Amino acid sequence: MKTSLALAPMYAAMMGVPVLMVLYLLALLFVPAAAHYVFVPLIIIGLLAFGISGMVEVYVKGHAKSPALSMFNHPKKEKGMNISELPGNPAELIVTRLNAGAKEADRQIYALHISRFTSVLDMLCAVKEKGDQTLSFRYSCRMGICGSCAMVINGKPALACETNAMKNLRNGAINVQPMQAHPILKDLVCDLDEFFAKHLSVTPRLYRRDKKGQYEAQEEYPQKQSQIQEFLPYSYCIMCGLCMDACPVVNVNPDFIGPQPLSQAYRYYKDSRDQLNVKRLNEIDTLEGLWGCEYAGACSKVCPKGVDPASAIQLMKKDTMKSNITNEKKG
Amino acid sequence: MTEVLDFDIVVLGSGIAGMSAAIHASKSQNEKVRIAVISKLHAMRSHSIAAEGGISGVLYPGQNDDSYDLHAFDTIKGSDYLADQDAVSILVKNAPKEIRFFEHLGVPWIREENEEIQFRAFGGMSVKRTAFAADKTGFFMLRALYDYLTGIENIKIFHEYYITHLLLSEKRFAGLFGINLATGERVLFKAKACIIATGGYARVFGFTTTSYSSTGDGIAMAYRAGVPLKDMEFIQFHPTALVPSGILITEASRGEGAYLKNVDGERFMKDYAPAKMELAPRDIVSRAIITEINKGKGLIQEGSGMKYVNLDLRHLGKDKINFKLPMIREITIKNLGLDPIEEPIPVRPAAHFTMGGIHTDINGSVMSADSSIPIAGLWAAGECGCVSIHGSNRLGSNSLSQCAVWGRITGIEAARHASQHKGQHPVSPNKLVGNAEKDLDRLIAMDGDESPYSIRERMQNAMEEHMYVFRTAKGMRQALKEILELKRLSKRIGIEDKGKIFNTNMRDAFEISNLLELSEVSIRSAINRKESRGAHAVLEYKERDDREWLKHTIATYSKKGPKLSYIPVKITNWKPKPREY
Structure with missing residues (x-):
């Protein structure tokens, strides 16, 4: 969980630079001279911060605990046709995990292939079935009515089964964490x-x-x-x-x-x-x-x-x- | 160490049947009996929650030319005459009471101007007799049950306990053994009576409308404990499952007037059931869709490669869709980015309901293997039990009434039994726990090369290829061969997760072994039934054969695979006739 903090400067910079630019334009209207001196350096610093924090992101990825996995997630086969051979899009699933007894959470990165039909829950199931059987998460109906698969996806609380993977890729990845307001039992499973x-x-x-x-x-x-x-x-x-x-x-x-x-x-x-x-x-x-x-x-x-x-x-x-x-x- | 918990009644499963059973058991004894409701999920998330279209019941007899007899006849004709007619009579007489009961718990049944409960049309029903709460009927019923049940004294819910063994001793219920998933600790539930309400096993298929949790655990553990299973060859394929996920698109969409169309935009049902069209029973509509697809009249979905037909709701209009089918719209938008107000929905048949299950009498009492005597203290209700009212093909909206009706009956019966057996348990289950503990020890230690998940995938592929809407004798034999091979491989699986806390890896392995067991029983029962009836359509046999096969299949556990025998169907008023729609 702590490692996700490493992303904070990047997000701050991402948010900060556009704000600075708007302020700069506003300032240009009123005090053009001062605007150049104050905002241009700030914007440059912001852009630099973005770049450096991006490197932090890469660094964190490189030190994630488990080796990356490769797998195909494919829908059910039509008779005589192997859909796993259809080209899928590569994507990463970054999971914040807490193992029983461990004091700190760690992040694991799984590489998969997804299609336009793949949900975040499908990605988790593919990891469990073809990559890492030790991953724990809740799920049942996969149609958004049982309420099992609540988690934090790309920083937002959402149901995994209702979140389309392709539409929610950020830098080629989906980031999932357990909910924070409930005690965590294991991985993405909270005590409710x-x-x-x-x-x-x-x-x-x-x-x-x-x-x-x-x-x-x-x-x-x-x-x-x-x-x-x-x-x-x-x-x-x-x-x-x-x-x-x-x-x-x-x-x-x-x-x-x-x-x-x-x-x-x-x-x-x-x-x-x-x-x-x-x-x-x-x-x-x-x-x-x-x-x-x-x-x-x-x-x-x-x-x-x-x-x-x-x-x-x-x-x-x-x-x-x-x-x-x-x-x-x-x- | 196994923790021992002591109750009067244990209810295994927390769907509509299970929670109804607990409520009526308690209420019938003035909330004096101590009841445990055990769920492998959070209790309010059981698969009943996914039921969409509605619940059948003749609420206002005489109105709309409807009667109990007509409901019974529709059900029996829909079952292709394999339903036990005395049981069907119990269903139709008690269903209306259940609809009113749920109204009193808060379910928002859609109402008419005069405040009477409104009905919608359903497949195989002669008149409109399906009460509904939009297209979230199961959701509203289950949530109302949970909220009502938690207000009753002496019922304790055990969320996320996975039961692995049903313990019997000399034709008596003795206890349930399993794991508390949150802690990994083992638990023995002792009780005087048990109601199994664990749902069906449609997850033997991968393309299914059912939840991941519909793995037939209760049926499998009963079977291993020597309890006979009935009519396991009959698996219902719902005609309209969303492609490619298999999510249910309710029959109520056709009840409200949606059309099925092939690639040419033709309403092809005119060739298969000219009188009922889209509202023919599910087995007939599913065969029609697959026939169209096999004739090259289907469409192919880009990206998944799956073949499908169109379910067209557009002419229903925005208001009707939003008021009566809001979840369908939500599902198609969220899953496919497709709005049914503007575009037809891609659908094809998916495994949906298992007509067969634990062999019970008409009160839901579980029967013992070698005689017609029930096992003392053991009942089964809902989809896991085979009463049988659905025979070889269930009519839509009869399942919710079945769950409610037999939930109540078994709850009351179990409570009476428990209160008559005061004091000590007649059987001490402690000795029986040893073997169950060893089973779990063996499983968690398994370190082989085979993945339980690839075994499941192969099983589902075999079932989809050979046990789907149309079957062939040769195909079924091939499926059996594959399942037996998978059973062999399953002795060499590896469990990667050796932890105690929320170990879903071990639970999955157990579920998969349950599914394997049930798929074998289903295939063997199917191979042996040399006719086509209801959902069991074999290309070699064109017709139903009442002279030879108007009988229920009974399958009993043996180490070499199920032993099959047959018992007669109970016919009261309705003699078998050709089935035309």
Whole structure:
């Protein structure tokens, strides 16, 4: 994991140079003379930094622990045709791995061939099957619905099965790391027990006062399709944990319950069949609950299923304040 | 050291059948029985989650000319008359209750204006009787079950425990033995009753709609423990799997009106099932697609070289696709950069569902090998069990109802059994653990040259070549030869990962040995059935042969391979007739 820090100067330089150029152009408008002296050297330094950090990158690659592997990842064969012989595009998979007992993670680089159909999960499976059987990662449905293969791909939390390899190559490589907000068990596998406990802490189920009647289910609860649409967008959560990983607050304050559970509280809060109503808000009307959210919005950005926890949380904050005011008036 | 855990009931598997079983076991005994739900995945990620199109059930009998009898008839005709008709009656009478139960757990079934639950058309169903939540029905059902189950006292979920052995003693359930994947520690689950709900084994094929985890573990461990398997030759190929990945494109897309078209843009189903067209049962549509491709009427995908036909949704329009088939659109866009609003989807048949499985009676009780007596304390529910209601070909949307109905039945039965057997376990499994421990020791120490993964690849290639939509006697024999060779090689595999923590290498090796075992049973059962029925289409036999083959295959473990025998099909009201659509 530490080795990825070596890339920081390169990224900083990559970001910095264009910013400097814009500032330079702006400065040219107002103080043309000073602009040359201040910005031209800065830009040169920036470009140099980019070059040097690029060399650091090469250096890190050269010292990665395992030898590079070569393999073909090919889709299933049509009868009489060997697709592995079709030309594939070379690509590298750079995996941050943590082996049990080791204090520091290390990076391993695997060389493969990919096609336009290859997902990052396909690359990982190819490594496991034809290169390095010791690599551990989670996966199951490979169609973006089971929520197993959440990881950090090229620095962004994403599902491996939904990430196309060809479209996401950076310098010919895909970089994968485990999620950072959950404890790591091995390689790309995180321990999600605490995350599941947080999910269960918000009473994430339809609450009915008549529990027996709910279980016996003699006839449907009345509900209009328009009422379903109220909670539907929040019911797509696949419990992958990516929003928790992206949330800056969860990353610094493990007590913050986080975007996933809060979005699920909202899903049931907005269901017209639910009878817990505003009590749901009272449960999370705390600093570790609703008020822990600082509205960075990263959760909504990374959700692979389009759930918008950030909006759910703000809407619940609003309703909480409303109900608190009403209660004060009553009191 | 093996840790010993003690429960009243263990449920192996956490899909819709498994979680339903745990819930109803608990509720039927006022939450007093102690239940373990064991999953090799995180429990909420089981393959049921990938079910798309819907769940069948006659919710409003009389409406729309529908009745339980009609649902039963459709199912039996769809099964090519191999379904047990008494079991089908249980399915159709109980399915509506399950749809309402899931509504009460929060599933957002799409509703009509008058708030009644809406239905969509499905293959082989005479009328619309499939309830649905867009095209994520399994997802909504499984998530609702997980959320409801976790609110019940005395049910403990064991996420990511991989069970390797079913322990039986003198026709009684004794325990389950396996590994906690997170720590690598070994565990023995003792209980008075066990429900196996581990799903099917369609991963014997590489081109499949199913999850990587659909490896039939429960069926394989039951088989090794001496439990008979039933109708293992019948594997369903879903007509419309996305090319090249095999991801499921739901039958509901055709239910909503999508067309299948060949290279000339013709709706070729008119030549195969003129009355039902695209909504014929899956075995018929799959054969039609492969026939078209073999006639040179398919298309070839650039880059993969795979042959396919087109599934055309364009005329459904943007609004209908977005409201009723949003996941299909999401999948094709994310996987192929193809928007079904603008372009047809490339599809071909892929292994999808295994009709066969653990031999049970109509209550899901697992039968013993040499008699018609059930094994005490052991049930099987869902795809891993063969009740049998699907016979040789399942109708779409009957599987979710099967999982829910037999999840409930087996849960209630197991709970009754457990509460009647208070106190000490009748059988001590401790002695039985020794062999299971040795098996694992042997596996983890394996240091040979063969890769378990290349064995799996060869197995899947053999299955795809010879056990696909059309089979031949010669091809099946060749497949058997290859599988036997692979079984020999599998004694010389090497396990590279010798670590304890999250060792998926060892789990994979075990899964692959399960798949090998089941593929052998499937091929041998298929070779022996000298007719074409449902999903088992053999070129040498043009017709179904009711005089000789209106019977279930039973396969029992022996060291030399499965021993086959046959039992009659239960016919109640519906005499076999020619099957036309």
